[in-house]
Amino acid sequence: MAKFLLKASYTTEGVKGVLSGGGTARREAVQQTVEGLGGSLDGFYFAFGDTDAYVIADLPDNATAAAISLVVNAAGGAQVTTVPLLTPEEADEAAKKSVEYRPPGT
Numbered sequence: 001m002a003k004f005l006l007k008a009s010y011t012t013e014g015v016k017g018v019l020s021g022g023g024t025a026r027r028e029a030v031q032q033t034v035e036g037l038g039g040s041l042d043g044f045y046f047a048f049g050d051t052d053a054y055v056i057a058d059l060p061d062n063a064t065a066a067a068i069s070l071v072v073n074a075a076g077g078a079q080v081t082t083v084p085l086l087t088p089e090e091a092d093e094a095a096k097k098s099v100e101y102r103p104p105g106t
Contacts, residue, residue: 001039001040001058001059001060002058002059002060002061002062002065002084002085003042003056003057003058003059003084003085003087004056004057004058004059004065004082004083004084004085005054005055005056005082005083005085006054006055006056006057006065006068006069006080006081006082006083007051007053007054007055007080007081007082007083008051008052008053008054008055008072008078008079008080009050009051009052009078009079009080010052010053010077010078011076011077011078011079013076013077014052014076014077014078015052017077023046026044026053027041027044030044030055030057031044033068034055034057034059034068037059037060037064037067037068038059038060038064039057039058039059039060039064040057040058041055041056041057042056042057042058043055043056044056052078053078056085062084065082065084066082068080068082069081069082
C-alpha cells in the first residue's frame with residue numbers, strides 16, 4: 001500500500017453539502033470510497049485557508065489515487081490535489097541512490 005495526502009478545496013456546492021450533512025458525514029463518505037477501493041483511511045481533518053479538508057489514506061497504487069481524484073474533481077463539490085507521501089525509510093533509500101544529472105546550460 002502507498003500513502004497519499006488528498007487536499008480538498010470545497011466549491012460553494014461542497015460547502016453547502018458539509019453544512020447540510022455535517023463533517024462526520026463527509027468523513028464517512030470518504031472512508032467508504034477509500035475502503036471500497038481496497039484502501040484504508042488514516043485521517044480526515046478540516047482546516048482553515050485554501051484547503052478545506054486534508055485526507056491521509058493508504059491506497060493500493062497510484063492508479064487508485066488518480067481514480068479518486070478524477071471522480072471527486074468531476075463531481076464538482078471539491079477540487080482535489082493528490083500528493084504521494086514517502087516514509088522516512090523511503091527518503092533514506094532515495095538519498096542513497098546514485099543519480100547522474102546534468103543541469104540545463106552545463
